[in-house]
Every structure is written in C-alpha cells, then in structure tokens.
Amino acid sequence: MAAPISQYVLKVHGWCNLACDHCYVYEHADQSWRAKPRIISPKIAAMAAKRISEHAAAHRLKDVCVVLHGGEPLLLGKTRMRALLDALISGVGPVADIDLRIQSNGILLDEEWCDLFREYRLRVGVSLDGDKTANDLHRKFVDGRSSYSQVVAGLTLLRRPEYRHTYAGILCTIDLANDPVTVYQALAAQEPPNLDLLLPHATWEHPPYRPIGQEHPYADWLMQFYWCWDRDGRRIPIRIFNSMLSAARGGVSFTEALGTDPADLLVIDTNGDWEQADSMKTAFDGAAATGMNVFDNSVDEVCAHPAIAVRQGGVEVLSAICRACPVVNVCGGGLYAHRFRPDPHTRRRSNTGSIGSAEFNHPSVYCTDLKALIIAALAAERGRTMPITARTPADRTSGKRETRPIHTLPAESFESLTTGPGDVASVDVLASMRLSEARSLVAMVAASEAGWRDMNLRAAAAEGWTLLRALSRDHPREVDEVLAHPYVYAWAVRCLRPPPHADIDLDRAHLAGVAAAAAFHAGISAELSLPIRGRYVHLPTVGAIVSDPSQGGRTQIIRIMPGQQRPVARGSRWRSARYLCGPPFRRLVVEDLDPFRDCQGWPASGRLSSPEWRRWRRDLTAAEQRLVDKVPGYARALAAGLRAVVPLRSVTDTRRSATARQAFGAVAIARLDGRAQDSELSELLLHEFQHVKLNVLLDMHVLFHPECGIRFHVPWRADPRPVEGVLHGIYAFLALTHLRRAEGPAAHATYLVYRSWVFRMTDELLRTRNVLTSIGERFVNGMAVAAESEVT
Amino acid sequence: VDDVTSGVSRDETTAERSLDTRGVPLEELATDADVRRMVTRILDNMEEPSRVRVASFQSNV
Numbered sequence: 013m014a015a016p017i018s019q020y021v022l023k024v025h026g027w028c029n030l031a032c033d034h035c036y037v038y039e040h041a042d043q044s045w046r047a048k049p050r051i052i053s054p055k056i057a058a059m060a061a062k063r064i065s066e067h068a069a070a071h072r073l074k075d076v077c078v079v080l081h082g083g084e085p086l087l088l089g090k091t092r093m094r095a096l097l098d099a100l101i102s103g104v105g106p107v108a109d110i111d112l113r114i115q116s117n118g119i120l121l122d123e124e125w126c127d128l129f130r131e132y133r134l135r136v137g138v139s140l141d142g143d144k145t146a147n148d149l150h151r152k153f154v155d156g157r158s159s160y161s162q163v164v165a166g167l168t169l170l171r172r173p174e175y176r177h178t179y180a181g182i183l184c185t186i187d188l189a190n191d192p193v194t195v196y197q198a199l200a201a202q203e204p205p206n207l208d209l210l211l212p213h214a215t216w217e218h219p220p221y222r223p224i225g226q227e228h229p230y231a232d233w234l235m236q237f238y239w240c241w242d243r244d245g246r247r248i249p250i251r252i253f254n255s256m257l258s259a260a261r262g263g264v265s266f267t268e269a270l271g272t273d274p275a276d277l278l279v280i281d282t283n284g285d286w287e288q289a290d291s292m293k294t295a296f297d298g299a300a301a302t303g304m305n306v307f308d309n310s311v312d313e314v315c316a317h318p319a320i321a322v323r324q325g326g327v328e329v330l331s332a333i334c335r336a337c338p339v340v341n342v343c344g345g346g347l348y349a350h351r352f353r354p355d356p357h358t359r360r361r362s363n364t365g366s367i368g369s370a371e372f373n374h375p376s377v378y379c380t381d382l383k384a385l386i387i388a389a390l391a392a393e394r395g396r397t398m399p400i401t402a403r404t405p406a407d408r409t410s411g412k413r414e415t416r417p418i419h420t421l422p423a424e425s426f427e428s429l430t431t432g433p434g435d436v437a438s439v440d441v442l443a444s445m446r447l448s449e450a451r452s453l454v455a456m457v458a459a460s461e462a463g464w465r466d467m468n469l470r471a472a473a474a475e476g477w478t479l480l481r482a483l484s485r486d487h488p489r490e491v492d493e494v495l496a497h498p499y500v501y502a503w504a505v506r507c508l509r510p511p512p513h514a515d516i517d518l519d520r521a522h523l524a525g526v527a528a529a530a531a532f533h534a535g536i537s538a539e540l541s542l543p544i545r546g547r548y549v550h551l552p553t554v555g556a557i558v559s560d561p562s563q564g565g566r567t568q569i570i571r572i573m574p575g576q577q578r579p580v581a582r583g584s585r586w587r588s589a590r591y592l593c594g595p596p597f598r599r600l601v602v603e604d605l606d607p608f609r610d611c612q613g614w615p616a617s618g619r620l621s622s623p624e625w626r627r628w629r630r631d632l633t634a635a636e637q638r639l640v641d642k643v644p645g646y647a648r649a650l651a652a653g654l655r656a657v658v659p660l661r662s663v664t665d666t667r668r669s670a671t672a673r674q675a676f677g678a679v680a681i682a683r684l685d686g687r688a689q690d691s692e693l694s695e696l697l698l699h700e701f702q703h704v705k706l707n708v709l710l711d712m713h714v715l716f717h718p719e720c721g722i723r724f725h726v727p728w729r730a731d732p733r734p735v736e737g738v739l740h741g742i743y744a745f746l747a748l749t750h751l752r753r754a755e756g757p758a759a760h761a762t763y764l765v766y767r768s769w770v771f772r773m774t775d776e777l778l779r780t781r782n783v784l785t786s787i788g789e790r791f792v793n794g795m796a797v798a799a800e801s802e803v804t
Numbered sequence: 805v806d807d808v809t810s811g812v813s814r815d816e817t818t819a820e821r822s823l824d825t826r827g828v829p830l831e832e833l834a835t836d837a838d839v840r841r842m843v844t845r846i847l848d849n850m851e852e853p854s855r856v857r858v859a860s861f862q863s864n865v
Contacts, residue, residue, distance in 0.1 A: 177851065205848050247841050417824040448825040449846055455833035456843045484830040492826070509847050613858040670860035674850060696861070703859040711849065712822065718854040736856045744861075 015274040015324050016071035017311055020064055021079045021290065024052045024096060025087040026282045030117050031154040034185060036213050037083065042293035042300060048283045051088060056284040057096050059306045061103025067311035068108040076104060080114040080134075081279075081290075086121070090128060097132045113137065113180060117151070119159060121166030126175040130512050135180035138167060140202065142184060142195035149187055167202045173460045174516050177509045181206030188221065192233050196240035200248060208251035208267065209234065213294035216353035216377050231384035238389055253389065254719075259342045260390055262782045263719045270382075272344040274324035278314055280306060286314045295352040295371075322372075323348055331373050339386045346376025419445040421712050426787075430794025431801070432746050433645040434705055439653040442708040443496070446676040450495045453504035454480075458523060460508070469521035472541040472567050476524030479531060479538060487534035494529045497553045497601075498656050498678035503608040505674045518543055518566070522550065522607070528570060528579065529554045535574045541567040545607050548587070551579060556605050558585040590625055592632060602628050603656040603678065612670035612680035617659040628659060628683065635693035642754040643698070646747060650701050653677055657697075669696040671703035679704065698751055702744045715739065715788035722783060724776060727769045735783055739792075742773050746795050770799040 026048050033039055068076050078100060088096065097112065104110045114129075118138040129136055141147045144160040151159050170179035182204040184195065199207060211230055214220040222229055234252070241250055255265040265271025268289060279287040284305045292300035302317045314320060322329050330345040337343075345351060351372045376382060421429075425438035458477040464470040484491045494500060503526075507519050521543035529551040531538040542549045548556040549568050557579065559568050570581040578586045592600045602625065603609050610616040620628065639647040655677035660668055668682035679700035684692055709715070716735040723732035728741055745766045752763035774796035777783055784792060823842050825833055833839045849855065 176847070203844060205844075245841075247845060419822040419824050444824070444826065445822050448822060449842075451825045451828070451830065452823070452833055452839045452843050453846065455830050456840065458830070459834040481829065481831045488827065491830075505847065505850060508843070509851065611858075613860045666862060668860070668862045670858055672858050673856070699861060700859075707859075710855070718852070720854075734854060734856070736854065737859075740856060740859045744859075 015276065015315075016073055017067060017276055017278050017315060018073050018075065019077045019079070019277040020060075021081045021277065021279040022052070022057075022060060022100075023082060023279065023281045024057075024080050024085045024093075025083045026050050027087060028082055028084040028117070029087060029119055029153070030084070030151060030159055032150045032152065034150045034187075034212055036291060036293045040213060040294040041218075041296045043297055044293075044301070045083075048281055048285075050083075050282065051092070052096070052282045052284075054095060054099065056280075056282070056306060057099045058103060059284065060280045061100050063306050063311055064100075065104045065107045068104065070312070073108050075109045075111060077111040077113060078104070080112070082115075084117055084119070085114050086116050086119075086125060090124060093128065094132075097134065101132070115139070115183065116166075117159065118163040118166035121169055123169065126169055126172075126178060129178040130175065130510075133512065135178055136170065137180040137183055137206075138163065138170070139183045139185075140164075140167070140199065141187065142190050143198035146187065146190040146195050146198065149189060150185070164202070171203055172462050173457075173508050174463050174510050174514075179205055181208070183208050183210065185210045185212055186230070186233060186237075187212065188223065188229055188233055192236040193240055196237055196244075200244065204248060206251065207248050209237065211269070211347075211350070211378055211381075213291055213347075214350060214377050215295055216351075216374060218294075219377050228381040228384040230378060230381035231388065234381075234385050235388050235392075238392065242392070256342055256386055256389055257393060258717075258719045259344070260386070260393075261717065262341075263717055264721065265344065266719070269347040270342065270344055272326045272341055274326070275320060275348075278311065278320075288319055289348070291347055291349040294349050296354070299349070299352075331375055333375050333379075337375075337383065339383055342386045342390075343376070343379075343382040346378055346382050348372060350376040350378055419448060419712070421709070426709075426713075426791075427794065429705060429709060430791050431798040432702075432743075432750055432795075433643070433649045435645075436648055436652045439649045439705065442705060442712075443653055443677065445712065446501065446708060447492060447496045450501045450504065451492075453501060453508065454495055454523070454526065457504050457507045457520060460520070464517060464520075466517040466521075466566065468541070468565070468567055469517040469543055472524040472543055473521045475540050476521075476527035476542075479540060480523070480527040483527065483530045483534055483536075487530065487536070490533035491530045493533055494526055494553050496655070496677070497606075498675035499603065499606040499608040499611075500526060500552055501676060502611050502672065502674045503552075506608060506611075518545060521567070522552075525550045526552060528572060531572050532579060536572070537574060538572045539569060541569050544568055548605070548607070549581065549584075550605065550607055552606055553589060553601065554579070555586060555588040557581050558587060560584050587619060590620075590629075592629060598651055600632070600654055601656045602632070603658045606656075609656075609658045609675075609678075609680075611672045611675060612658065612660070613672075614660045614668050614670055614680065614682065616680065617661045620659060624659075628657075631683070631693055632657060632697075635691075635697055638691070638694040639698060639751075642694075643747075643751050646698055646701075646750070649705070650697060653704065654679065654697070654701060657681060659683060667692065667696065669700050671700045671707070673707045676704060676708060695748060695751065698747045699744045702747045703740055706740055706743045709791075710736065710739075713787050713791075714785050715791055716784050717782060720783050722780065724773070724780075726773060735777070738773055738777060742770055742777075742792070742795055745769050746799055749799050767799050770795060774799075 026045050027050050037045055064076055112134040114134055115137045140163055141151055147160045148158045153159060182199055182202060184199060186209050212220055238253060251266050255267050255270045259265045259271040264273055268275060277289055279290060281287055284307060286302045286304040287300040302314055304314050327335055327340055334340050334345045351374045353371060353374045355371050421441055425441055428435045428438045503522055510516050524540055524542045528540060528542055532554050544559045544566055547558055549559050550556045568581055570579045572579045587605060589605060590602045604620045658678060658680040660680050660682035662682050670680045681696050720735055723734055724738050726733050726738055726741055749766040749770055752759040752766055774792050777792050823838060
C-alpha cells in the first residue's frame with residue numbers, strides 16, 4: 013500500500029510577472045502551461061480541499077501542508093486569495109491541521125499581503141539567487157529589467173517584527189558563474205529563517221554546464237558555501253545540508269532531492285489535474301502529468317499511479333549503479349527528474365506522463381557532484397570541533413576572535429539536573445541564561461523602529477527606552493530585577509513575533525512600563541507616559557494603576573517619587589503586585605495583574621479578591637513547607653528559581669497546571685477550592701518546575717535529534733507524544749516519584765506507578781534508534797538511575 | 805519543489821551559543837549584530853515545530 017500524502021502544491025496562478033530564463037515551468041521541456049487556465053477556479057479549489065480532506069481523514073493524518081504556487085501565486089490578487097484560503101481552511105481544517113505556505117518571487121509583496129499572511133497564518137518563501145549581480149543573471153522581467161530591488165524590498169518587509177513570523181525562507185538556484193561566498197553573504201543579509209539551494213534542473217539529455225576539466229564543480233561550489241555557513245555559526249538552517257546530515261545519521265531528508273524517503277507530495281494544477289513534482293517538467297513535455305484530476309480521482313488513486321508508486325520504493329527501485337554506491341542512503345539517487353535519460357525506443361503519452369520507465373532508471377546527472385559533496389561534507393562533520401566562542405563575519409575577516417562570554421552549563425550542574433532537583437547553582441545558571449536572553453530581547457524590541465502607527469504610544473516607548481538605558485548604567489541590579497520577571501520575556505517575544513490581531517503599538521509601548529518599574533525599584537524620581545491596557549496602567553513586578561477613564565487617550569502620565577510606596581497618577585487607584593517574601597521563598601509573586609501572563613494554554617484568572625489572595629498565600633506557604641519537609645533538595649531549587657505563580661481560572665473537579673517556555677520561573681496553577689491544598693499545590697509546583705528547568709536545558713543542549721518525527725505512547729496521556737513531550741513527562745514524574753517515595757507507606761502505591769512510568773519511558777527512549785543525541789542519552793540514563801535513588 | 809519551508813533542523817551547536825549579556829549596557833545590545841542573531845535564533849527556536857511551547861497538565865479528581 014502506498015504511503016499517504018501529506019504535502020500538496022496547489023497551483024493558483026499559471027502565469028508569472030517575471031521571465032526567468034532558468035524556470036522549469038516555461039523554459040524547459042514541458043509546455044503544458046500554455047493550454048491551462050491562468051487562474052484556479054473556486055470550484056477546483058473547493059474540490060482540491062475536499063480531496064485533501066478525505067485523504068487525511070482516511071489515513072488519520074493530523075497535519076497536511078499546502079503550498080500555494082504558480083507561476084506567481086500573488087498574481088491571484090487578494091480577494092481571490094482570501095476566497096481560496098477560506099475554501100482550503102473550511103475544507104481541510106475540520107479534519108487536520110493545515111499548514112499553509114506560499115512560494116513567491118516577492119515582487120508584489122506589500123503590507124496588505126503581509127497582513128493577509130498574518131491573518132491566515134500563511135508563511136511565505138521567496139526566490140532569490142544571491143546579490144544583485146547573481147540575481148540579475150536569470151531573475152529578470154520580460155524586458156530584461158532587474159527584479160532585485162523589488163524582491164529585496166519585499167524581504168525587508170518580511171523581516172519587520174510584525175511580519176517576521178510569516179517569513180518562511182529563501183530559495184536560491186545556484187549558478188557556477190556566481191561566487192558562493194558573495195551569494196552566502198547576500199542571502200544571509202536577508203536573515204531568512206530557512207534557506208535552500210537548488211541545483212539547476214538538468215537531465216542526461218540536457219546536462220548541466222560544467223567547466224572543462226572540473227569533475228564535480230557543483231560539489232565544489234556547494235562546499236565553499238558550506239564552509240561559509242559553518243564559519244558563520246550555521247545560524248540559518250540550510251535544507252540541503254541539514255538533509256544530508258540527517259540522512260547520514262539514518263534520519264529523514266527534508267527534501268525530495270536527497271534521501272530515500274517515500275515521495276510525499278502531489279501537485280494540483282490550475283485546471284485541477286493531479287501532477288507529479290514540478291521538477292519533472294524538465295524531462296519532457298507532459299512528464300509531470302498523471303492523466304488524473306481532482307473531480308474524477310482521489311489521492312489514493314493518484315498514489316497508485318506507477319510513476320508515483322515507483323518513487324515510494326526506497327533504495328530497491330534505484331538503478332544498479334546507485335544501489336552499489338556507498339552514499340546511496342544519503343543522496344537517494346538524487347532528484348527523480350535529474351535521472352532522466354531518453355530512450356529512443358520508448359513511446360510516451362504526453363497526457364499521462366512518465367510511468368517510471370527505464371528512462372529514469374539511471375543515476376542522477378549530478379551523480380559525481382552529489383557523491384563528492386556528501387563525502388566532503390561528512391568528512392568535514394567528523395573533523396569539526398564545537399566552537400567555544402561566538403565570532404562575527406568581521407572577526408573572521410580580521411582573524412580576531414570575539415571575546416564575549418557564552419553561557420555554559422558546567423558538567424556537575426548537568427549531572428545534578430539529571431538526578432531530578434538540580435542544585436541551587438544549576439538553577440542559577442539556567443536563570444542567568446534566561447536573563448541574558450531577556451536583556452537582548454528587550455533591547456531588540458526597543459530597536460525595532462519600523463511600523464509604528466500610534467505616535468503617542470511610540471513616544472511613550474521612546475521615553476521609556478531612554479530612561480531604561482540610563483538606569484541600566486546607574487542601577488543595573490534594579491533593571492535586571494524587572495527584566496528577569498518571567499512575563500517581561502514573554503512580552504518581548506510577543507512584540508518581536510506578534511500573534512495575529514495583536515495591538516503591536518500597544519504591546520511595544522509596554523517598554524515604558526518596564527522602565528517605570530525599574531525606576532520604582534531604583535528609588536529615583538521619574539515622570540513618564542505609560543500605555544493604558546484595558547483599565548490598567550502596568551508596571552511589571554510593581555503593580556498597576558487603575559486608570560481614570562475620564563481622561564481619555566491611550567496613555568497616562570505617572571510620577572514616581574523616592575520613598576513613596578506606589579507610583580502616583582491623577583485621579584486613579586492602585587493595585588499592588590502580591591508577593592510571598594519570607595522563607596522558604598526568595599521572592600515569589602502571585603501574578604494576577606501582568607497583562608502578558610496569559611500564555612500557558614489555560615485561561616488565567618483575573619485579579620484575586622482579598623480572601624482569594626489570602627487563601628493562595630496560606631496554601632502556597634504550606635505547600636512549599638511540605639516540599640521542604642519531604643524533598644528539601646527540590647525545595648531549595650524551587651526557591652532559587654520560582655519567581656511567579658499565575659492563578660488559572662478554577663475548573664470544578666479538574667486539576668490544571670501549565671508552564672510556558674517563554675516564561676522562565678513561572679508556573680500556572682488552577683486552585684481546587686474545598687480540597688487539601690498543600691498536597692495538591694506541592695505536587696503541581698514540583699511537577700511544573702521540572703518543566704521550567706527542562707525548557708532551558710533543552711535550549712542549552714540538543715538532547716534529541718529534532719528531525720526525529722517519532723511519537724511515543726506514554727502511560728500518563730492518551731495521545732502519542734513527540735520526543736520533547738516524553739522528556740518533559742519523564743522529568744516531571746521523576747520528581748513526583750521522589751516526592752511519593754519520601755511520603756512513605758501511605759503513598760507507596762503511587763510511588764510504584766510513577767517510578768514504573770519513568771523506567772518504561774527512559775528505557776523506550778534509550779532503545780529507539782536515532783532519537784537521542786549522546787548528551788540526551790546521558791540525561792535520560794541519569795533520570796533512569798535517579799528513579800531508583802532517594803534524593804535529599 | 806520550490807518550497808523552503810518544510811523540515812526545520814536545529815543544529816546541535818546552536819545550543820552552545822547563548823551570549824552572556826549581563827552587565828552590558830542595553831543600548832550596546834540594541835546595536836550588536838551577534839545579539840541580533842541570537843535573538844533571531846531564540847525566536848525561530850520558539851516556533852520550531854519539534855519543540856513544546858506549553859507543557860500542560862490536567863487530571864480529573
């Protein structure tokens with residue numbers, strides 16, 4: 013049975029506003045575009061959605077990816093695009109999560125398009141071949157004009173904070189005439205979140221250009237690019253290289269051009285025809301066709317087409333030369349279209365395409381290049397040492413090394429964390445790293461000048477930034493006290509990657525509130541405008557002013573005076589942040605005010621009433637004391653790192669708690685009224701704080717291969733979990749194992765259950781190939797051993 | 805396929821590259837190219853599909 017299909021390329025517009033001479037759609041063997049409609053009709057789009065949906069339902073696919081393509085898909089226009097996206101979402105959405113992408117030449121990108129991308133959560137990839145000289149070689153208008161400046165303007169728009177999350181990456185077709193170093197620098201300057209490099213499409217009938225005397229010039233070009241990438245810290249994921257490295261480790265490839273994974277992609281053309289991958293158009297006229305269309309044929313029927321089926325057979329269906337090659341598992345025979353060698357005795361029917369005939373039973377026309385590239389890259393990987401300091405391109409040019417220190421986790425801290433609680437020093441390292449990140453994020457929020465619409469809010473943010481910069485020099489400890497607050501980090505992330513419908517100006521103006529809070533802690537005089545959000549003017553870690561609605565406007569002036577207990581503003585009331593300051597806590601806020609606290613999945617409660625606050629204070633103190641008595645090691649770590657507890661809205665008879673990655677030091681808990689709170693709360697605090705620690709550890713060290721798509725059945729949840737979810741669960745239940753063990757005979761049965769869960773899942777992770785990295789194995793081994801032990 | 809969007813891989817070394825910015829004046833961070841790159845990595849990493857954004861727990865009692 014054929015593997016199910018989860019990726020679809022939907023041709024929404026058949027024409028293009030550029031006339032690139034290397035385009036396979038118009039300039040290569042296939043000319044079928046001439047007879048197809050320019051624009052996909054609503055009826056075809058709806059039918060395509062129906063076919064995708066029924067296939068996802070039949071094969072229980074949780075996610076499908078639809079890439080809108082052309083020609084140039086933005087030629088469809090915004091109104092038609094909205095209708096198309098609505099049809100896809102309403103057709104597929106009820107069955108599977110739909111991951112929408114679009115591949116554009118970038119010429120037409122404007123704010124309206126980007127707003128539409130944000131609204132529909134659609135990510136855009138842009139084609140660019142390097143710097144202006146490189147790009148102008150092929151990517152030109154029909155009259156020969158350069159397209160470079162317009163594409164770069166589009167990319168500049170995508171890099172803006174409010175649109176950055178819609179920026180999927182850059183696609184570059186390489187040309188030996190271009191200098192790989194210059195191309196790398198030009199592409200890196202566009203800060204793409206992903207990058208891929210394509211070999212120019214070619215076949216044995218039309219082989220690629222090769223300078224005389226050069227055996228594998230494309231490998232040489234790509235290796236120069238590889239070294240640029242490596243020396244630059246590999247800060248941009250490059251699909252061709254990451255696919256090679258992943259396939260070499262036995263993992264999946266992320267591109268059909270490499271690896272032996274079954275083909276997982278179909279194309280739907282503007283006329284509703286099912287087609288094979290577009291690259292086939294380089295082979296011969298009609299090569300991509302299947303003779304099927306969305307009205308008459310299901311996805312399963314298309315998958316049974318011999319040309320699709322043959323591409324799901326792995327190594328076994330490759331040529332004898334390929335099967336005997338030592339790197340076949342990495343290259344997978346190369347792109348299917350590049351294997352084409354015409355046979356004069358083969359008769360083809362142009363409306364049904366290739367049927368996997370002997371014409372494709374050859375190595376790739378790029379065989380020597382692929383082999384040389386793979387061997388060179390893998391040799392480089394084996395010889396590579398981890399960089400220990402960060403370097404900039406300028407440093408490399410001058411031969412100097414950057415001396416800015418980097419956060420590292422000492423080996424003893426790592427080992428301490430694997431045992432469950434971690435010691436105070438380990439938690440301090442994790443907190444330090446998050447503080448460094450928070451400082452950087454806040455600085456970048458302040459530096460993002462573009463896109464303001466409300467000049468009053470912009471002025472408030474600018475005023476706040478001026479104050480915060482001055483305070484960071486004169487009162488660094490007080491500034492860091494505010495920046496270390498979990499929801500300052502969450503706020504900065506939200507500003508830099510805003511969710512759809514965010515009020516970006518209002519969010520960014522919170523910088524003034526951050527500055528005001530630091531000024532308050534520093535005990536200096538200050539007067540500044542702060543944004544009004546709902547009814548409140550927020551000073552994170554300090555409290556909030558209930559604004560005076562009669563004053564109008566989106567900002568309110570507040571004044572801070574040394575020695576005063578609260579900031580003052582005309583005609584307003586004050587709400588203090590609520591702290592537990594005594595032992596065992598260092599300083600813990602019960603966060604029921606911060607406007608960015610609601611990021612843990614479950615809804616946060618509103619401001620607690622005075623009796624509710626007293627109950628939280630009493631019960632949290634008792635819960636913490638219980639941890640001090642039973643598992644003092646965990647209690648010490650908790651006291652060192654826990655800064656905020658967010659009350660969640662209570663749900664009758666349901667225990668709920670959560671932790672967000674962007675809020676280090678915070679846990680969110682729903683309180684169960686009328687129950688023994690110290691027991692409930694101590695368990696939930698312990699459970700969630702394990703997630704808090706592991707979140708940072710996972711950012712410092714790669715514990716598992718990210719390309720591993722395996723999901724594991726776990727005993728604590730019904731749904732299969734990704735590797736990181738399994739690690740989080742084990743780590744949380746390791747702590748609960750220790751707590752139950754310390755509680756003695758009354759908790760013995762639960763102790764045995766939790767311990768068995770840790771044993772079972774650590775064993776499963778360790779036994780499954782290509783899941784854990786070597787450091788991940790150390791971590792999981794450490795947890796397995798720790799489950800047997802008592803902790804102090 | 806002309807699509808650069810599928811399959812994001814975190815390189816193992818990226819985890820080793822968290823600059824220690826404590827004590828550095830904030831205005832210096834705002835213009836530092838390395839810091840900008842680190843922030844981009846943090847944000848990209850935050851959206852990395854293989855990572856868990858929110859760890860949540862629920863059970864009926």
